[in-house]
Amino acid sequence: MSLAKDNNDLAAQANNAGNNSLFEAQYEHDLEHKEVEGLDADAPLTLRALVSTKEAGVIIGKAGKNVADLRDQTGVKAGVSKVVQGVHDRVLTVTGSIEGVAKAFSLIAQNLLDNPITSSPPGTPLNALQPVAQTSSVRLLISHNLMGTIIGRQGLKIKHIQDTSSARMVASKEMLPQSTERVVEVQGSIDAIRIAIYEIGKCLVDDWERGVGTVLYNPSAPRVPGAGPGGYAAGGAPAPGARTNNYTSRTGNGSDFTRPRDESQFRPRPEPAFGQNTANLRTQEISIPADMVGCIIGKGGSKISEIRRLSGSRISIAKTPHDESGERMFTIVGTLEANEKALYLLYGQLEVEKDKRMNLSGDHIIEDDEE
Template structure:
C-alpha cells in the first residue's frame, strides 16, 4: 500500500523562521530505511509524531535515486527523542546493520549540517565533538567534503538509540546557539545529482579515448538530454562573513579570479554587507558542476583562513606564556 508523502525540502526562509527554541534537523536515509521509518500505512511515522510532538516526514521516492531525506522539526527535546525512535526502529528491523558496528542495537544516523555550522559542532581543535562523544557515548564522524550542489556536509552519529538521542540533543544545542550562521545554506537534494550520473553512465569510454553512445536516434536523444542537463545555468547564493571576504578576493582580486577560472562559474559579490548579519552575499552563476566546483573552492579558502587565524592566536598565546 502506497503512502502519500510530503516533499521535504524546506526553503531557507522556512528554516530561518523557526522560533529560537525550535530546531529543524535533516538526515540522509536509504530508500529501504525510509520504508521502515514510515511503516505500513504510515504507522511508524505517525506514532513517532504523536509520542514526541514533532513534525516528521520523508521526501518522495524517486525512481533510480537510492537516498531520501528525513526531516524532523520541533522543540530540541522532541527532535532528539524522535531520532532515538528512528534509531530504535532501524535497529529492530536490522535495516541499518551495514552502517552499524557489530553490536546489533547500534545504529548510524547521517545528519545533514550546513558547512557554516560545522565549526560549532567540532569546536576548537575538535574539543566540542570530543565532549559530545564523551557525554553521550556515541561515536561521531564529520565529513570534509560538501555534498553535491549544496553547502551541507554529513555528520555521522553512531551508537545505541539512547546515545544517539543524547548526542543529537548536544548537536542541536550547538546549532541553536549559532543559528544565524545557517543563513544562505544551499540544502542538499539527492534527486538533483543522480540524474546527471545516470545520463553519464550511458557514455562508455572506448580504448582510444573517444566517447560513444548507442547508435541511431536513441543515442542522439540521450546526448541531447545529457547536454541540456549539464549546460543549464543556475544561480546559487551563499553568505560569507565580511571579515572573511578579503581572503577569498585575494590581493588585487587574484584569488577570486582564480576561483572563477578554475570553476567556470561567474561569481558576483555584494558591495555592502547585510545590515543584520554583517555578511556579504556571493552569487554564483553556472552549470551545476561548475557551481559545485566554485563552492568547493570558496569554502576551501575559508577553511584555510580559519586555520591560519587559529594558528596565529595559538602562537600569540604561547609567546605570552613565555
C-alpha cells in the same frame, strides 16, 4: 590537525552507553533529560538525515503509521523526501524543539534497531561506521559552515559531545554533491544517540547564523558524462536515460545546483513568440533559498536580465516564499532548449555564490595543528 584525523581519533575514544530502553519507555525517560545547563529545549530546530530507501520504509511504516505515531509522541513535524529512481538515499527531515527532535531521532533509531536492514545501500556518500550489537546509527546532514561549531577549537566541542553521550561520531571530509552539506554519523546506544543529537542541536541553534545560505543536499540520479543541468547534453537534447522537462527541480528540500562548463556556447536568443507555437512551450519551476535570490537577480536586475536574454526564456520570481522552508519559486517558460539554457545559467550563478561563501567560511572548519 585534519578534520578526518581529528574525528577518527575522537571516535576511537568514545565508549558505547548502557542497555537500550524499550521503544515506548524511552520517550517517557527522555522527559527527564535536562543535562545541559541553560539549554532552551523549546528552541526551534530542523535537522535532516540521510536514510536508505529501505530505512525510509521502516520509518514511515504501513500507511504512514510509524511517522504519524512519531509526530504524536514527540510533537515534531517529520517527513521523508520522495523516491528518486535509481537513487538509494532519501532525506529525513525533522522539525521541532531541540528536545523533541532529539527524542524523535532516538525513537527512529530504536525502530531501525528493532527492524534491522540486512544490507547497506551502494553508493553511500560516507564510509559508514559498522554498527555493533545493540547500537544504531544516524547519518545527519550538517551545513559545512556549521561544522566548526560542532567540532570546536582543537576538537574540544565534539570531544565533549562524545564524552557526554558516549556516542561515536565521524564526519565526512567532503561535501555532498551539488550542496554545502556534509554527513556526520552518530553511532551508539539509543540513549547515546538522543543525548548526542540534543547537544548537536544546541550547537546548531546557538550558531544558526552560520547556516544561512546552506545549499541543501538532494539525492539525485547520477549525471551521464557530458550532461548539463537536469541531465541534458550541451546541445540541449536530453542525454541518454535522463528525465525530460516539465518537472520541478526541488526534490525534498533545497535545489540542485550544478557547475556550468563554458557559457560562451550561449548566444543571445530572441524572446519566444508566445503568440505562436505555444504547444512547444514548457513551464518549469525551481525553488531557490531566499538569501540566494539576490545573487541571481543582480544589481538592478542585471544578472537575471542577462539570463533571460541569453536563454530566450521568460523567468518570473515569486515575491514571497512558497512554503515554510523560506524558499522562493522561479518559474521558467520557454522552449525545451531555452529552458535548459536558463537552468544551466541559473545553476551556474548559484554555484559561483556557493563557492564564495565556502571560501569565506573555510577558516572556521579545519584546525591547523602546525606550530
